[in-house]
Amino acid sequence: MKLLYCSRCGDVFNLKLQEKTCSCGETSGSYTGGLNAVFKGKYAKPLGFANNSFVDALKYQPSKPPGRLFTAFVIEKNCETFAHKDKFTRMTASLKKAKSTKKTAKEARKNCDRQIGVVSPLKAGPKYRCKKCDDVIQSKGRHDFVWCKCGAIAVDGGNDYTRLIGRPEDQDCVGENCVPPKPIPPPVRIIKEGSQPR
Numbered sequence: 433m434k435l436l437y438c439s440r441c442g443d444v445f446n447l448k449l450q451e452k453t454c455s456c457g458e459t460s461g462s463y464t465g466g467l468n469a470v471f472k473g474k475y476a477k478p479l480g481f482a483n484n485s486f487v488d489a490l491k492y493q494p495s496k497p498p499g500r501l502f503t504a505f506v507i508e509k510n511c512e513t514f515a516h517k518d519k520f521t522r523m524t525a526s527l528k529k530a531k532s533t534k535k536t537a538k539e540a541r542k543n544c545d546r547q548i549g550v551v552s553p554l555k556a557g558p559k560y561r562c563k564k565c566d567d568v569i570q571s572k573g574r575h576d577f578v579w580c581k582c583g584a585i586a587v588d589g590g591n592d593y594t595r596l597i598g599r600p601e602d603q604d605c606v607g608e609n610c611v612p613p614k615p616i617p618p619p620v621r622i623i624k625e626g627s628q629p630r
């Protein structure tokens with residue numbers, strides 16, 4: 433994800449489609465559609481969070497020190513998708529020109545886009561209570577896999593999808609948006625060729 437640092441007032445903020453400004457008013461910026469963003473001001477420094485490392489750090493927030501590191505960086509001066517507004521027109525022109533030779537346009541976008549696209553906020557999924565240990569569990573986002581205390585049930589997927597682990601009779605929906613428990617398929621018996629089933 434893309435952010436801005438204002439070296440005058442020290443503010444750091446993320447970007448939205450609607451223009452945002454730092455508290456001293458010197459630095460501002462916005463997304464212009466897709467992954468493209470622009471910023472203004474002589475004190476503005478473009479920053480990026482490496483999405484995967486940031487999402488992982490949120491997901492695996494430790495309960496004890498040290499805190500979890502993630503990768504952040506100052507974006508290079510000539511990033512085609514995060515440009516200073518004074519240079520924006522020139523940048524767009526050069527990108528358009530580059531588009532005529534497809535490969536070049538792709539190359540131009542490759543470096544800054546791959547890591548710093550938009551990170552959607554985590555959305556929590558439905559809550560489930562374990563009838564065995566009474567623990568209430570909730571997946572806080574896609575890929576947030578949570579077990580109950582006793583390990584009888586687990587849930588994954590946040591608000592995007594719900595994956596429930598465990599026996600349906602141990603699961604109790606708390607609140608809304610629960611998915612109905614799925615019947616567990618009978619265990620598959622693997623019979624080796626040549627050997628007798630036991």
Ligand SMILES: [Zn+2]
Pocket residue numbers: 438439440441442443454455456457458459475
């Ligand atoms: Zn400022």
Ligand SMILES: [Zn+2]
Pocket residue numbers: 562563564565566567580581582583584585
């Ligand atoms: Zn349990």
